[in-house]
Amino acid sequence: MLRLAAFAVTSALAAAAAGPLPPLPLGRLLASPDRLTIAVSDTGNRRVDGEYRLECRPVGGNHPEAGKACARLEEFAKEGKDPFAPEPKRQMCTFQDGGPATARITGTWHGQKVDRTFRRKDGCAITRWNDLEPVLPSARS
Incomplete structure (x- = not known):
């Protein structure tokens, strides 16, 4: 018991001598990793149609361009935009008409639930899809 008390006092003195700790990015520490499921269909390219998992912070999953996709999502975050x-x-x-390509993205991004479907039905929707590349596969001809 005496050793434990001595250790606690020594640790407290060492911490005080070291000075205050730098501020921690608490939001980042508490935030869960980004985990998204991306289901893509009707792109006209069977190699990209399918379901992918994308994990960021740290990068993982079976998304074919996971690193680039996470970097693109981080760009949105730095710009204060929600894709x-x-x-x-x-x-x-x-x-x-941008074709029949459809993508549904579900999961969590920056602590927020995601459940959004993307189609290439008009000029605005095509732009949204293109802005999300490489999270979404290129559907340009």
């Missing part, structure tokens, strides 16, 4: 936010209701979009 999974709903599409704005009132926006002018070109009437163009």
